[in-house]
Amino acid sequence: MTTSDIAGADLSHVDGVRDRIAAQLTRARDRSRLLTDAVDDHDLVRQHSKLMSPLVWDLAHIGNQEELWLVRDVGGREPVRADIDELYDAFKHARSARPELPLLGPAEARKYVGEVRDKVFDVLERTPLEGHKLIDGGFAFGMIVQHEQQHDETMLATHQLRVGEPVLDAPPPPRGGPVGPAEVLVPGGPFTMGTSTEAWALDNERPAHQVVTEAFFIDTTPVTNGEYVAFIADGGYTDPRWWSEAGWAHVRKASLVAPRFWERVGDQWYRTAFGVTAPIDPRQPVVHICYYEAEAYAKWAGKRLPTEVEWEKAARFDPATGRSRRFPWGDEDPAERHANLNQRHLTPAPVGAYPAGASALGVHQLIGDVWEWTSSDFHGYTGFEVFPYAEYSQVFFGPDHKVLRGGSFGSDQAAVRSTFRNWDYPIRRQIFAGFRCARDASRDESV
Numbered sequence: 001m002t003t004s005d006i007a008g009a010d011l012s013h014v015d016g017v018r019d020r021i022a023a024q025l026t027r028a029r030d031r032s033r034l035l036t037d038a039v040d041d042h043d044l045v046r047q048h049s050k051l052m053s054p055l056v057w058d059l060a061h062i063g064n065q066e067e068l069w070l071v072r073d074v075g076g077r078e079p080v081r082a083d084i085d086e087l088y089d090a091f092k093h094a095r096s097a098r099p100e101l102p103l104l105g106p107a108e109a110r111k112y113v114g115e116v117r118d119k120v121f122d123v124l125e126r127t128p129l130e131g132h133k134l135i136d137g138g139f140a141f142g143m144i145v146q147h148e149q150q151h152d153e154t155m156l157a158t159h160q161l162r163v164g165e166p167v168l169d170a171p172p173p174p175r176g177g178p179v180g181p182a183e184v185l186v187p188g189g190p191f192t193m194g195t196s197t198e199a200w201a202l203d204n205e206r207p208a209h210q211v212v213t214e215a216f217f218i219d220t221t222p223v224t225n226g227e228y229v230a231f232i233a234d235g236g237y238t239d240p241r242w243w244s245e246a247g248w249a250h251v252r253k254a255s256l257v258a259p260r261f262w263e264r265v266g267d268q269w270y271r272t273a274f275g276v277t278a279p280i281d282p283r284q285p286v287v288h289i290c291y292y293e294a295e296a297y298a299k300w301a302g303k304r305l306p307t308e309v310e311w312e313k314a315a316r317f318d319p320a321t322g323r324s325r326r327f328p329w330g331d332e333d334p335a336e337r338h339a340n341l342n343q344r345h346l347t348p349a350p351v352g353a354y355p356a357g358a359s360a361l362g363v364h365q366l367i368g369d370v371w372e373w374t375s376s377d378f379h380g381y382t383g384f385e386v387f388p389y390a391e392y393s394q395v396f397f398g399p400d401h402k403v404l405r406g407g408s409f410g411s412d413q414a415a416v417r418s419t420f421r422n423w424d425y426p427i428r429r430q431i432f433a434g435f436r437c438a439r440d441a442s443r444d445e446s447v
């Protein structure tokens with residue numbers, strides 16, 4: 001099985017909420033299986049980076065969350081394995097400590113997640129999908145589908161950190177194309193941010209609320225490898241003028257000189273992706289940079305990072321109607337022509353590869369390709385309510401985490417929307433993160 005075998009997401013022929021849930025659960029499991037069957041038992045139990053869990057931890061954790069919410073809570077059934085809850089509670093053990101735990105081995109973990117899944121299909125058949133908030137519209141099932149897909153993206157990042165022969169395979173992304181002007185003007189005024197209606201939206205995306213912005217410019221595309229090389233070549237990493245105080249301290253301490261997984265040979269930069277080393281594609285969005293690098297590049301370029309408000313307005317605002325779309329291209333679910341999602345390819349696509357996915361204002365590749373760092377700290381919107389548990393979002397609110405938007409080539413469409421909010425520490429580079437720039441519009445530019 002290659003990664004493209006798990007990428008099909010057209011569920012438009014599937015009738016009814018129950019059948020859609022079943023199809024999404026199966027899609028997620030196919031992907032988890034692909035990512036864990038691709039390597040041998042040694043690679044499943046070992047730690048490929050202090051930043052990551054052993055793959056076999058992610059697998060059993062996926063099953064344990066599914067058991068907690070769908071078998072026990074929604075289903076009201078007896079526990080499958082109450083004895084292992086503590087091992088797979090992400091708050092009890094740091095990722096770096098997980099390899100030393102008495103974890104289920106690969107065969108046990110596979111058996112466990114299979115047993116849980118069998119019970120979940122039974123619960124799904126017998127549960128009315130309405131009547132209380134946790135289950136309305138199939139929410140709890142949607143939350144668990146997203147949880148599995150989020151861990152699958154994390155496991156994909158573990159694969160990227162793994163050293164050894166390539167084990168994943170996928171076709172190259174579509175070719176790039178024209179994108180029009182380098183920047184797009186987003187008009188000032190109100191727009192609707194967040195959602196109160198998207199059935200599977202998580203608590204931090206809620207509620208829908210009006211936000212007023214000034215006019216601003218946002219880049220039509222994410223910053224590319226070619227553009228980023230110019231920053232490196234101009235001495236960007238050694239010039240404190242471009243870095244924030246925290247960014248400069250970090251770049252010195254961590255000795256950063258280029259994006260993670262890059263290496264220079266003579267005059268050429270190479271990048272290693274999933275075990276394959278090749279010259280960088282100057283037209284692909286840069287990936288595996290931290291927040292501080294994005295911030296420094298933007299300053300060097302005479303710009304800044306967008307706030308998450310600006311990012312979402314550029315993605316959703318339709319000036320013809322004044323309303324906010326579900327996705328940049330409209331209200332329809334992502335199709336292959338719209339965005340580089342679902343681990344269909346193992347790399348960001350060159351800019352201009354998805355003209356059908358551009359926003360009403362003409363901004364490209366907001367969804368898919370690379371997560372985009374914004375300048376915003378992660379906070380609850382006004383009217384935020386914890387649902388259904390504080391450990392999903394609320395415990396991460398505050399100045400320590402920066403918001404990322406849009407999803408990457410490794411995000412599944414079940415787990416990405418224009419309202420979806422991701423977050424991480426500003427020093428992290430193992431996630432599939434890049435960025436685009438923005439700038440204020442001057443008075444005569446904004447008319």
Ligand code: AVJ
Pocket residue numbers: 147150151154392421422423424
């Ligand atoms: C939303 C991606 C930051 O992986 O830490 C997984 C998602 N929450 N299990 C993470 C999540 C609980 C979360 N992110």
Ligand code: FE
Pocket residue numbers: 061065090147151
């Ligand atoms: Fe989790």
